[in-house]
Amino acid sequence: MKIIVLAGGLSPERDVSLSSGSLIANALIENGHEVMLLDLFLGRDNEEILPVYRNRSSEYRFNYIVPEHEPDLTAIRSSVVSDSDFIGNGVIELCRDADMVFMGLHGSAGENGQLQAVFDMYGINYTGTGYTGSLLAMDKDISKKLMRENGILTAGWQYINLNAQNDFSKIKYPCVVKPCSCGSSVGVSIVENRDQLNSAVGYAKKYEEYVIIEDKIEGREFSVGILNGKALPVIEIKPLCGFYDYKNKYQKGLTEEICPANISEKISKLLQNKALAVHSTLRLGFYSRIDFILDDNDDAYCLEANTLPGMTPTSLLPQEALAAGISYNELCDIIVNGGAE
Numbered sequence: 001m002k003i004i005v006l007a008g009g010l011s012p013e014r015d016v017s018l019s020s021g022s023l024i025a026n027a028l029i030e031n032g033h034e035v036m037l038l039d040l041f042l043g044r045d046n047e048e049i050l051p052v053y054r055n056r057s058s059e060y061r062f063n064y065i066v067p068e069h070e071p072d073l074t075a076i077r078s079s080v081v082s083d084s085d086f087i088g089n090g091v092i093e094l095c096r097d098a099d100m101v102f103m104g105l106h107g108s109a110g111e112n113g114q115l116q117a118v119f120d121m122y123g124i125n126y127t128g129t130g131y132t133g134s135l136l137a138m139d140k141d142i143s144k145k146l147m148r149e150n151g152i153l154t155a156g157w158q159y160i161n162l163n164a165q166n167d168f169s170k171i172k173y174p175c176v177v178k179p180c181s182c183g184s185s186v187g188v189s190i191v192e193n194r195d196q197l198n199s200a201v202g203y204a205k206k207y208e209e210y211v212i213i214e215d216k217i218e219g220r221e222f223s224v225g226i227l228n229g230k231a232l233p234v235i236e237i238k239p240l241c242g243f244y245d246y247k248n249k250y251q252k253g254l255t256e257e258i259c260p261a262n263i264s265e266k267i268s269k270l271l272q273n274k275a276l277a278v279h280s281t282l283r284l285g286f287y288s289r290i291d292f293i294l295d296d297n298d299d300a301y302c303l304e305a306n307t308l309p310g311m312t313p314t315s316l317l318p319q320e321a322l323a324a325g326i327s328y329n330e331l332c333d334i335i336v337n338g339g340a341e
Contacts, residue, residue: 001033002053003336004098006126008039010073010086011108012186012207015066020311021104022062027332028102029054029061036094037062040110043088045080051094066312070186087115092122100336101126103308107182111308112138127335129285129307136282137305138181140212143282150281152274153301155293157214162205168197174216177201179208190216219295222261224275225309225320226288227331228338231272232320235259257316259323267298274300286338289317 005028007021008014018039025037034053039046054060080088086109095101101119103126109115113134119126129137137143141159148154159180160166177200179187187207189200204211225232238256261268275290282305289309293301309317311332321331 001099001336002036002097003028003033003100003102004036004038004095005102005104006038006040006091006095006110007104008041009105009108009110010041010077011106011110012070012073012182013107014071014073014076015064016310016312017104017106017110018064019066020106020315022064023328024102024104024311024332025054026061027329028336029056029058031329031333032056033336036098038091038094039088040091040105040115041076041086041088042080044090044094045088051090087118092118092124095119095124095126096122099125102332102336103128104311106308106310107186112181127286127338129283129288133283133285134307137284137288137307140178140180140304141210143305144212146281147278147302150277152277152281153299154303155215155217155301157212160201160211160213162201162209162211168194168213171197171213172215176214176216177204178212178214179204180210180212182207187211217293217295217301219293219301221291221293221303222263222271222300223289223291223316223320224271225317226275226279226284226290227321227326227334228286231275232317233260233323234263234268234271235316235320235323236261236263237316255314257314257319259316259319267294270298271300274302278302278305287317287335289320 005021005025007017021037025035028035034055036051036053037049038051044051101124105111111134113131116131116134144154144157174190174192177189177191187204189203191197191200221237223235236258271292278290279288284307289306291303293303311318318328318331
């Protein structure tokens with residue numbers, strides 16, 4: 001099969017995506033496919049990763065290490081003369097010629113439904129979730145409203161337009177400030193008091209003008225992958241220091257991940273069933289990953305849903321799949337064969 005692994009783009013999660021995309025491309029090459037790793041924004045103009053098909057007869061393998069901090073998108077944008085804000089030269093033509101596009105993208109236009117809608121118009125086959133589910137999951141305010149409407153616990157929150165006048169006097173502490181439509185904990189701060197709120201809001205505004213300020217739920221953090229309608233084994237996430245932020249997510253050795261999680265069968269089933277409920281409520285596709293906080297009363301609060309979960313060396317979904325007896329290479333082929341729903 002001729003497969004394009006689409007990665008990069010102009011997202012704060014660009015580096016994570018390039019790491020995911022590199023591993024996915026390597027796995028698919030080893031599985032016998034013809035594979036091209038293509039940057040959504042740089043397209044044919046990429047000087048570092050040439051957009052050509054590679055197969056098992058080639059000894060070349062991709063490699064990309066996620067830096068400690070988010071990329072400088074302004075510098076990346078200025079490095080290329082492009083007619084598009086997010087689709088690079090030749091991307092549509094190359095993707096139309098492929099049998100399947102493996103969506104190795106994270107965040108921004110690659111995960112919020114915009115690109116999926118474009119691909120639908122061109123009849124391009126791609127993996128993951130369609131444009132409707134992608135939009136619903138990416139917008140935290142919308143997804144939390146849908147969860148609450150369907151009886152799924154999620155922390156209380158306020159939706160804030162930072163370009164308007166805002167009254168923060170009724171904010172409860174501690175709280176969590178998040179850009180409304182970012183992932184990988186980009187722009188996220190845990191705020192303990194009023195003095196910390198302004199800097200947290202300023203940090204979030206670097207990425208988006210709309211934020212949510214969420215009640216902080218104390219408890220253990222878990223994640224549950226969904227693959228082809230079934231819940232994978234639960235994984236527990238335990239950062240060695242601080243919270244599960246960008247650095248702790250993607251730098252090796254900074255977070256302990258336990259899979260299967262050391263919890264009772266009852267709690268495991270609770271989290272898996274909640275994950276399936278979120279997946280269904282948000283109209284997600286062939287696979288996803290749902291994140292939770294479990295408090296001292298064993299109440300599971302959904303943090304968010306991920307329509308294109310990370311596939312980096314430290315990512316959660318591949319660890320959960322492995323605990324279910326599915327190797328990384330097998331997981332990539334399963335996702336390819338599942339396509340988008």
